[in-house]
Amino acid sequence: NYGLLGIEHLEREEIEKILELAFFYKDCIRKNIKKLSALKGKSVVNLFYEPSTRTKNSFELAAKYLGANVINFTTQGSSVQKGETLKDTVSTLTAMGIDAVIIRHNVSGTPMYLKKYINLPVINAGDGMHEHPTQALLDMMTVMEYKGTLKDLKIAIIGDIAHSRVAKSNLIGFSKMGAKVFVAGPSTLVPEAAKKFGAIISYNVKEAVKEADVVMGLRLQLERQKKNLFPSTGEYAKYYGINSTVLNLAKPNVLLLHPGPVNREVELTSEVMDGEKSCIGEQVTNGVAIRMAVLNLLIGGNEYEKAV
Ligand code: CP
Numbered sequence: 185n186y187g188l189l190g191i192e193h194l195e196r197e198e199i200e201k202i203l204e205l206a207f208f209y210k211d212c213i214r215k216n217i218k219k220l221s222a223l224k225g226k227s228v229v230n231l232f233y234e235p236s237t238r239t240k241n242s243f244e245l246a247a248k249y250l251g252a253n254v255i256n257f258t259t260q261g262s263s264v265q266k267g268e269t270l271k272d273t274v275s276t277l278t279a280m281g282i283d284a285v286i287i288r289h290n291v292s293g294t295p296m297y298l299k300k301y302i303n304l305p306v307i308n309a310g311d312g313m314h315e316h317p318t319q320a321l322l323d324m325m326t327v328m329e330y331k332g333t334l335k336d337l338k339i340a341i342i343g344d345i346a347h348s349r350v351a352k353s354n355l356i357g358f359s360k361m362g363a364k365v366f367v368a369g370p371s372t373l374v375p376e377a378a379k380k381f382g383a384i385i386s387y388n389v390k391e392a393v394k395e396a397d398v399v400m401g402l403r404l405q406l407e408r409q410k411k412n413l414f415p416s417t418g419e420y421a422k423y424y425g426i427n428s429t430v431l432n433l434a435k436p437n438v439l440l441l442h443p444g445p446v447n448r449e450v451e452l453t454s455e456v457m458d459g460e461k462s463c464i465g466e467q468v469t470n471g472v473a474i475r476m477a478v479l480n481l482l483i484g485g486n487e488y489e490k491a492v
Pocket residue numbers: 235236237238239240310319443444445
């Protein structure tokens with residue numbers, strides 16, 4: 185009942201297994217098969233201490249498609265407002281009979297901290313600047329869907345690497361799967377530490393994007409930055425933003441990814457975001473399938489085996 189704390193802890197074979205099951209679930213969703221039973225009788229809590237549209241709602245749908253009961257917990261309107269600690273909040277919910285905790289928190293390491301206190305699978309739905317494992321899994325699934333493999337692909341991750349849990353999980357994940365990962369952006373937002381995870385660093389977006397198979401923009405994490413923003417959003421858009429000129433330097437069949445939400449006309453121009461190379465909508469769709477796969481593998485009854 186370890187849970188999913190980060191891509192860092194997954195073996196390549198485990199990633200492959202999750203992707204395979206997710207493709208199976210995507211097919212179920214496509215055929216409108218949304219009343220499965222792998223999680224029948226189970227209850228999960230969506231414990232979100234930070235805002236979310238994609239992750240929270242797709243975890244809810246994923247759990248419901250598999251037959252689970254779902255508690256959607258946000259700090260607003262809860263006893264967190266009266267000072268209840270995270271540990272006491274989770275202990276209280278555990279006493280109600282839940283089977284897994286899905287947590288998003290602004291503090292890095294929170295899912296790992298929780299694991300010390302509860303004997304249930306904990307799924308990291310994004311912790312501070314640390315990891316966002318299900319986002320990386322759905323990104324890998326999206327690329328796999330279009331390219332058929334991840335091996336030897338050139339992946340260019342552009343932007344606010346320093347504050348991005350998405351960048352870190354993707355860097356680790358794509359590298360484990362045999363892709364070459366380049367990260368680029370302003371020097372203020374691209375830490376040398378990215379090399380530790382196998383990244384090739386550049387401060388020149390055009391250089392990083394050249395001949396890339398996949399270009400991934402990242403949201404400027406304004407809420408995690410100090411007061412003085414270097415570059416400003418205007419400067420960022422001008423020198424590091426992804427527009428059609430930049431994207432045309434990549435391979436003709438390049439895939440454009442972004443985890444969302446997008447600051448339009450900052451990280452991406454609307455032209456490329458809504459253009460034919462954009463896979464942003466498909467990423468969101470795949471998010472439901474990935475989360476179904478993760479939930480089934482952690483607490484389910486192995487629907488895949490039965491269906492096969
Ligand atoms: N990509 C992502 O985590 O989006 P949300 O913050 O909307 O969940």
